[in-house]
Amino acid sequence: MLVDYELIRRAREGDGPAFNQLVAAYRKRILGTIARTIGRPEDVEDVGQEVFLRLYYSLDQLRSAEVFEPWLYRLTANAAYDYLRKRRRRMESRMADLSEQQVLLADAIAGEKIDRDEGQKKRIREAVDALLDRVSEEDRVLLMLKEVEGLSLKELGEIYHVKENALKVRLFRARQRVLKAFNAARKQASAVGSAR
Amino acid sequence: MDRQNHQMESDDGRLDVLFRAYREACPDLEPSADFMPRLWQTIEVRQGVPAVFGRLARNVATAALALSTLLGLAVTISGSRVAQLPAESYVEVLAEEHNSANLDFEPVRLTAPEQ
Numbered sequence: 001m002l003v004d005y006e007l008i009r010r011a012r013e014g015d016g017p018a019f020n021q022l023v024a025a026y027r028k029r030i031l032g033t034i035a036r037t038i039g040r041p042e043d044v045e046d047v048g049q050e051v052f053l054r055l056y057y058s059l060d061q062l063r064s065a066e067v068f069e070p071w072l073y074r075l076t077a078n079a080a081y082d083y084l085r086k087r088r089r090r091m092e093s094r095m096a097d098l099s100e101q102q103v104l105l106a107d108a109i110a111g112e113k114i115d116r117d118e119g120q121k122k123r124i125r126e127a128v129d130a131l132l133d134r135v136s137e138e139d140r141v142l143l144m145l146k147e148v149e150g151l152s153l154k155e156l157g158e159i160y161h162v163k164e165n166a167l168k169v170r171l172f173r174a175r176q177r178v179l180k181a182f183n184a185a186r187k188q189a190s191a192v193g194s195a196r
Numbered sequence: 197m198d199r200q201n202h203q204m205e206s207d208d209g210r211l212d213v214l215f216r217a218y219r220e221a222c223p224d225l226e227p228s229a230d231f232m233p234r235l236w237q238t239i240e241v242r243q244g245v246p247a248v249f250g251r252l253a254r255n256v257a258t259a260a261l262a263l264s265t266l267l268g269l270a271v272t273i274s275g276s277r278v279a280q281l282p283a284e285s286y287v288e289v290l291a292e293e294h295n296s297a298n299l300d301f302e303p304v305r306l307t308a309p310e311q
Contacts, residue, residue, distance in 0.1 A: 020232060027227045036222045044225055052235055053242075109217045110210035121221035128218040147215040148222075179207050 002026060005065035012059045019059075023052050030076055037080040037144040039129035040087075051079045070158035073151070077141050077159060084137040102127040103189035106182065134181035139174035146171055 002025040010018035030051055035044045054075045062071055106127045132140045145151045145159070153164045160167065284292075 023232065023235065027231060028224065031225045031227055032222075035225050036219065041225070045228060045231065048227070048231070049235055049238065053238055056235075056239055106214060110214045121223075124217050124221040128214060128221075131214075143215070147212070148219045175208065175211060179211060182211075183207075 001069060002029070005068075008062075008065035008068050012062055012065075019056060023055075026072060027052070030072065033073075033076055033145075033149055034080055036148050037077075037141055038083055038087075039125060039132070043083065047079050047083050050082075051076050054079065067158065070155065073145070073155075074159045077145060080144075081137050081141050084140060088133075088137065099130075100189040102130050103185045106131055107186060110182075131178065131182055131185065134185070135174065135177045139177055142170060143174050143178065 003022060007018050007021055011022045027048065031044055031048045034047045034051070035041060038044065038047060051072075055072060058075070062068065102123075105123055109124055109127070132143070135143075142156075142160075146153075146156060151159070153167055156167050157164050162170075
């Protein structure tokens with residue numbers, strides 16, 4: 001926990017300065033999670049605002065200060081999910097497939113064959129983002145929280161309110177779907193490459 | 197079977213590397229300076245909307261109360277005026293007037309025609 005329970009209790013009772021401290025303590029972490037989950041740096045602050053706005057209006061529903069962090073992560077996951085769903089609707093008509101270059105890059109990253117310098121990092125972000133666009137928003141958010149944010153199954157269980165075994169199954173299936181999308185993109189890219 | 201398992205493990209490993217690379221490629225973001233002011237501004241705007249509706253509802257309720265009081269007063273006043281009117285009904289008044297008007301006329305005599 002980044003703050004003590006007393007601060008959470010005060011914020012829950014409508015204490016403005018306590019709420020300010022709470023946001024100040026968590027905003028960097030939450031913005032980082034959002035950035036990695038949605039993959040669009042330009043929209044991170046807007047989604048972050050939505051998370052803390054939802055926090056402000058739902059703090060009085062928090063059962064106890066002890067479950068604050070899973071609660072905040074749940075709000076974050078929901079806001080990221082809503083954003084991704086809206087984005088998919090917006091982009092659906094002009095959704096581009098993974099480019100051949102992105103597939104090759106993702107392949108090279110997975111094979112640990114490239115240097116991850118600053119110039120490459122942007123391309124890595126774009127390639128993985130494009131790959132994750134091929135799976136559902138639910139899969140994407142779950143995988144990000146587990147594989148990128150490094151949350152444990154216990155923590156995820158508290159966020160999603162499901163048992164660990166059920167989570168393991170969902171994670172396995174989500175990984176399989178990403179792999180399937182990855183392999184399909186590779187096949188597509190190699191077919192395009194050999195046609196030239 | 198072994199080959200299939202090996203392939204799955206290899207794919208899993210590649211996916212882990214991909215996620216790790218993605219994690220490293222995503223820098224931690226510093227929130228902008230206006231993050232908190234923007235947040236409070238949005239909270240105030242959202243709180244303002246129900247407040248406006250609340251004020252509007254209060255004004256409508258006050259106006260309705262004033263109107264009903266005025267109507268009540270009007271009914272009371274008109275009721276007292278009605279009480280001052282003659283107790284006779286319109287038909288009775290008309291009949292009375294008709295009687296006095298009839299006095300100007302000679303009663304019609306029915307006589308047999310002279311032979």
